[in-house]
Structure formats: structure tokens, C-alpha cells
Amino acid sequence: MKVIVIGAGLGGLLSAAKLSGSGYEVEVFERLPMTGGRFTNIDIKGYQLTTGALHMIPHGPTGPLAQLLEEVGADVIIERDEGMAFMRIFEDIENNIYEDVPFGKFGKTFSLWNRIKLALFMITTRKNPPKDCSFAEWLSRNFDTPLAYQMADSFCGWALSLKAADVPAEEVFEIFENLYRYGGPGVPIGGCKAVTDALADVVRSNGGTMYTDKEVSEIIIKDGKASGVIIDGQKYPADLVISNIGHNFTHDLCKDVDISEEHQQYLDRIKVTKPSAGVKICLAANEPLIGHGGVLFTPSARLVNGINEVTNIDPDLAPQGKHLVMAHQTTQWERTPYLEDEIDLGIKDLEEIFAGKDFEVLLTQSYYNGWPVNRSSSGSDIGNTTPIEGLYVVGDGAKGKGGIEVEGVALGVRNTMKLILDN
Amino acid sequence: MKVNENCVGCGQCTAFCRKDAIIVKSKAYITDKCVECGICATYCPMKAIEVAE
Numbered sequence: 001m002k003v004i005v006i007g008a009g010l011g012g013l014l015s016a017a018k019l020s021g022s023g024y025e026v027e028v029f030e031r032l033p034m035t036g037g038r039f040t041n042i043d044i045k046g047y048q049l050t051t052g053a054l055h056m057i058p059h060g061p062t063g064p065l066a067q068l069l070e071e072v073g074a075d076v077i078i079e080r081d082e083g084m085a086f087m088r089i090f091e092d093i094e095n096n097i098y099e100d101v102p103f104g105k106f107g108k109t110f111s112l113w114n115r116i117k118l119a120l121f122m123i124t125t126r127k128n129p130p131k132d133c134s135f136a137e138w139l140s141r142n143f144d145t146p147l148a149y150q151m152a153d154s155f156c157g158w159a160l161s162l163k164a165a166d167v168p169a170e171e172v173f174e175i176f177e178n179l180y181r182y183g184g185p186g187v188p189i190g191g192c193k194a195v196t197d198a199l200a201d202v203v204r205s206n207g208g209t210m211y212t213d214k215e216v217s218e219i220i221i222k223d224g225k226a227s228g229v230i231i232d233g234q235k236y237p238a239d240l241v242i243s244n245i246g247h248n249f250t251h252d253l254c255k256d257v258d259i260s261e262e263h264q265q266y267l268d269r270i271k272v273t274k275p276s277a278g279v280k281i282c283l284a285a286n287e288p289l290i291g292h293g294g295v296l297f298t299p300s301a302r303l304v305n306g307i308n309e310v311t312n313i314d315p316d317l318a319p320q321g322k323h324l325v326m327a328h329q330t331t332q333w334e335r336t337p338y339l340e341d342e343i344d345l346g347i348k349d350l351e352e353i354f355a356g357k358d359f360e361v362l363l364t365q366s367y368y369n370g371w372p373v374n375r376s377s378s379g380s381d382i383g384n385t386t387p388i389e390g391l392y393v394v395g396d397g398a399k400g401k402g403g404i405e406v407e408g409v410a411l412g413v414r415n416t417m418k419l420i421l422d423n
Numbered sequence: 424m425k426v427n428e429n430c431v432g433c434g435q436c437t438a439f440c441r442k443d444a445i446i447v448k449s450k451a452y453i454t455d456k457c458v459e460c461g462i463c464a465t466y467c468p469m470k471a472i473e474v475a476e
């Protein structure tokens with residue numbers, strides 16, 4: 001059996017590693033000169049920035065991605081700074097007076113009444129997650145403190161690049177459940193590139209082939225079945241095609257298809273998936289700004305949702321003695337025409353949060369539309385199959401339920417592999 | 424080189440420009456340090472960099 005993978009992002013590479021190790025003949029085609037997609041490193045002045053991610057694996061060494069990496073034999077070390085997630089709550093922002101409240105104890109800043117309700121919800125809601133409302137709606141029904149919203153937006157902004165009003169409550173509770181089940185975030189030693197490079201090595205050592213600078217222009221469909229791809233006018237036949245570029249772009253590559261009623265329903269569903277947008281601000285620091293390898297949530301900030309300092313886990317991600325600090329903020333869809341203002345406000349936030357510290361802005365990076373934070377925002381994923389037999393979609397346009405970011409990519413790949421290998 | 428409206432400001436191009444000719448803030452701006460080598464265009468995920476006429 002021969003499989004062609006379109007795109008060498010995390011989803012494509014995980015699929016290629018798994019299938020090449022299960023007796024399939026695998027070819028991966030990547031449009032860019034490098035592999036890794038939005039999960040690899042780029043060097044700026046000796047700092048290891050990235051093409052997308054904040055060098056963080058949401059459930060660290062014990063989550064779905066770590067498990068899948070181990071299963072396919074990818075040699076990656078993921079380290080977690082246990083218990084290191086804080087909410088920075090400002091009492092007086094002008095005079096830089098704040099308290100860093102541990103993430104698990106965020107309720108301590110609430111009134112007694114809200115604290116009692118919170119304790120109750122922790123027990124009841126985990127068992128019966130609320131249906132058909134956003135996380136923000138659920139909060140407004142149950143809490144009367146603005147801090148609850150700010151914390152919710154900070155968490156959703158960091159983890160999903162969305163406002164709490166744009167995430168189904170059920171999805172957030174599924175994520176909380178996964179945090180209990182799998183544990184908190186970790187950093188791969190060597191950064192994102194260590195993960196995607198290790199996967200590319202696995203594919204090659206399993207006899208698979210990786211091509212860069214090769215853009216797929218069409219998916220060949222014969223008798224309603226995917227049977228290969230076209231690159232630079234040349235046909236490459238295959239028994240299965242796995243696309244790493246999301247449902248919409250995948251559909252654009254299917255040129256000659258008869259649209260049945262069922263197919264039309266699929267097209268209507270994929271058309272409404274919205275990619276999530278966001279801004280990452282990368283700082284070079286001459287001293288530690290955070291001091292641990294976890295996450296600093298910033299609910300009091302104007303736009304910044306959270307910040308990390310990965311050099312506390314892997315010092316080699318910056319020049320010797322320096323620190324790499326990355327801040328993330330979600331961008332609402334209607335704000336993308338005003339990105340420059342959004343970036344300026346984010347920088348202002350960071351100047352206040354780290355007032356008096358020695359740092360400079362290395363690079364600001366923004367993501368939306370065709371190169372987003374997530375191709376389909378959490379809670380709106382639509383599975384890995386398509387109406388075309390033998391054509392599957394993996395990656396962050398087709399995540400598994402409750403999976404944040406790359407954990408969702410891993411869960412989606414696991415679903416896809418089950419469908420293919422059980423067949 | 425010319426940056427078209429596909430650019431999202433991801434900053435990928437600037438890491439590969441050996442002449443330090445690209446400034447990125449919400450969008451890429453190519454400065455007059457550019458020697459038209461074309462490398463940046465191959466690394467852009469949005470096909471946003473073209474040869475200027």
C-alpha cells in the first residue's frame with residue numbers, strides 16, 4: 001500500500017512516521033524548503049524563535065502527543081516545570097504592585113460566596129458539562145466578578161487563541177478534564193524543531209521519502225476515490241492520500257469531483273470553520289523576566305493573555321546567559337485589519353508587566369487566515385474523513401475532541417491511523 | 424521584491440534574509456538593503472513575496 005502525505009507539518013509527519021512504521025510505503029510532499037510547518041524553529045540573532053508555536057506541548061511528557069511520539073519511536077525529551085502556572089493579578093498597575101496566584105488556586109482572589117460556588121462547580125460540572133452555551137455565557141450565569149471573565153479570557157486566549165465568548169463551555173470543561181487526566185504543559189528540549197526533526201528522521205529510517213520545495217497542485221480522484229497527486233504537472237499515484245492542510249484547502253485541490261448531496265453537506269460544514277488568529281511577541285532578555293518554565297497568565301493585561309520563558313527549561317534556546325520570552329494574545333477576527341495597533345498595545349502590556357527589567361522586542365509575529373494559530377478553532381473541528389474515499393485530513397484543521405493545539409493534532413492523527421490500520 | 428496583500432506578518436521571511444532587509448510588524452516591509460536574491464519568497468507560507476516589476 002502506498003500513501004502520499006501533503007504537507008510536512010506536525011500532523012503530516014506524525015501520520016507519515018506511524019504509517020511508514022506499519023509497513024506502508026510513504027511519500028511526504030512539502031511546499032516550503034523546510035519541514036515542520038508551524039512547529040519548527042527559526043533563528044533570529046541566536047534566539048530560537050518559531051514558525052508558530054510557543055515551544056509548548058500542552059500536556060507535556062504525559063499527554064497524547066508525547067505518547068504518540070514514543071509509540072512511533074521519535075526521540076524527544078519533553079520537560080515539565082511542575083506546578084509552574086500562575087495568574088499575575090495586579091492590585092496597582094501604575095506602581096507595579098501585583099500577586100502571582102497559582103493557577104490551581106485562582107479562586108482565592110474571589111469573594112467567599114464565589115469561592116463556595118466555584119468549589120461546587122468543580123465537582124458537579126466536571127461530571128455534567130454544560131451544553132449549547134459559550135464558556136463566557138456559562139460564567140455570566142454563575143459568577144458575578146469581572147475577574148472571572150478576565151481569567152477565562154486569559155486562559156482561552158493562551159490555550160486556544162480565542163475569547164471565552166467564542167469557545168463552547170463543553171469544550172473548556174473537556175480541556176480542564178484533560179489537564180487533570182494528562183497534566184500540565186512541558187517544553188521539548190531543542191524546541192519545536194526537535195519534535196518535527198525527530199519525526200522526519202523516523203520517516204526516513206522507516207524507508208519513507210521526504211520531499212521539500214514540492215507543492216501539490218491537485219489531488220487525483222478516480223471513481224470517487226483518491227488515487228494520487230499532481231506536482232509540477234507530474235502524476236504521483238497512491239492508494240491513500242493524507243492531507244495536512246485543513247479541509248478547505250484540501251477541497252480546493254480536488255478539481256474534478258461530482259458533488260453529491262452528502263458531499264454538499266460536508267462542504268457547508270467546512271465552509272463555516274473559522275481559523276483562530278493571534279499575535280506572538282518575542283522578547284530577548286538579559287535577565288530572567290519570569291524565572292520558571294511554566295506559564296504566566298496575565299488576566300489584568302489589555303491584550304496579552306499569557307507569557308512563557310522557555311530558557312528556564314532549555315537554556316540553549318537563547319545565546320548564553322540570555323532569556324527568550326514569548327507572549328501570546330488572541331486577535332478577534334474583526335480586529336485583523338488593525339493588527340499594528342493590536343501589536344502596539346501588546347508591547348505596552350509587556351512594558352508594564354516587566355517594568356524596570358532589561359529586555360527588548362526581537363520580533364512580532366501575527367497569524368490569521370491561511371496561516372493561523374489554529375485552522376479550525378477549538379470546538380469546531382469536523383473529523384478526519386472526507387466524502388472522498390481514501391482521502392483523510394489531519395493537523396489542526398481536524399483535531400480530536402478536547403485536544404488543545406498539538407495535543408488535538410495528535411488525537412486527530414490517532415483517530416485517522418485507527419481508521420486506516422483497522423481497515 | 425514586493426510584498427502582496429496575502430502577507431499575514433508571520434515573520435518567517437525575515438529569519439532567512441541574509442541581508443537583514445525585512446522588517447516585520449503586522450506585515451513584512453522590504454527595505455533598500457534588499458539585493459533581490461529571492462530567498463525570502465521561497466520561505467513564505469502565504470506566497471506573499473513577488474519579484475517587483
Ligand SMILES: Cc1cc2nc3c(=O)[nH]c(=O)nc-3n(C[C@H](O)[C@H](O)[C@H](O)COP(=O)(O)OP(=O)(O)OC[C@H]3O[C@@H](n4cnc5c(N)ncnc54)[C@H](O)[C@@H]3O)c2cc1C
Binds near residue numbers: 055395
Ligand atoms: C502564534 C502561535 C502560537 C502557538 N502556540 C502553540 C503552543 O505553544 N503549543 C501548541 O501546542 N500549539 C501552538 N500553536 C499551534 C501549532 O503551532 C499548530 O497547531 C501546529 O503546528 C499545526 O500543525 P499542522 O500539522 O496542522 O499544520 P502546519 O504546520 O501548517 O503544516 C502544514 C504544512 O503543509 C504545507 N503545505 C501547504 N499547502 C501545501 C501543498 N499544496 N503542497 C505541499 N505542502 C503544502 C505547509 O507549507 C506546511 O508546512 C501555535 C500556533 C501559533 C501560530
Ligand code: SF4
Binds near residue numbers: 432451468469
Ligand atoms: S513570510 Fe510571508 S506572510 Fe510571513 S511575514 Fe513574510 S511575507 Fe508576510
Ligand code: SF4
Binds near residue numbers: 424442445462464
Ligand atoms: S530578496 Fe533576498 S535580500 Fe531581498 S529581502 Fe528577500 S531574502 Fe532579503
